Amino acid sequence: MKKVFVALFALILSMPAFNAMALGGDGRLNRGFRGFVNVTTNFGIGSHTRDNYQLQSGFTGGYQINQHLFVGGGLDPTLNLNAYHNDDVDAKFVLPLFSAIRFDVLDKQFTPFVEGRLGYYVDTDDSDRSDLYFYAGTGMRLSRVSLSLGYTYYGQGGNYYRAHSGKWEAGSYIGLKFAFEF
Numbered sequence: 001m002k003k004v005f006v007a008l009f010a011l012i013l014s015m016p017a018f019n020a021m022a023l024g025g026d027g028r029l030n031r032g033f034r035g036f037v038n039v040t041t042n043f044g045i046g047s048h049t050r051d052n053y054q055l056q057s058g059f060t061g062g063y064q065i066n067q068h069l070f071v072g073g074g075l076d077p078t079l080n081l082n083a084y085h086n087d088d089v090d091a092k093f094v095l096p097l098f099s100a101i102r103f104d105v106l107d108k109q110f111t112p113f114v115e116g117r118l119g120y121y122v123d124t125d126d127s128d129r130s131d132l133y134f135y136a137g138t139g140m141r142l143s144r145v146s147l148s149l150g151y152t153y154y155g156q157g158g159n160y161y162r163a164h165s166g167k168w169e170a171g172s173y174i175g176l177k178f179a180f181e182f
Contacts, residue, residue: 062074080171150175
């Protein structure tokens with residue numbers, strides 16, 4: 001796991017060296033490499049709302065096909081904070097790996113967008129609990145900074161520990177994401 005984080009950190013540091021950047025100096029989108037570094041706070045919804053929070057920090061990289069469409073992939077290391085409230089469970093760490101698509105509505109510095117992610121999350125404690133990862137969101141971009149609201153779902157392998165039943169269950173979250181684009 002340590003090697004994955006070292007490789008990710010090295011990749012993020014090398015991003016400015018790419019000469020085919022998708023974001024031009026005026027904040028408009030061009031064809032070429034495009035990357036996002038994000039921080040997200042997720043809050044549990046449905047039957048999982050009590051003391052169910054997540055902190056996410058991740059990277060998405062890919063190709064800007066035209067002024068509107070981006071495709072790529074990435075990872076979002078996630079810490080589930082609900083586990084701190086259960087005596088028999090430590091904090092839970094999962095690693096979603098996903099493909100991503102994003103559509104910027106306008107070809108301007110300030111534009112609304114919609115995005116989606118689909119992939120698989122890896123439970124770092126128990127690979128038997130790894131399962132489907134899905135995210136859909138919408139937000140606004142101002143030059144190189146964006147803010148979005150989204151829905152995240154983790155499959156039946158479970159990422160939420162239900163203390164009274166002693167089982168891991170699927171989780172649904174609403175989250176607020178802040179991202180820096182390069």
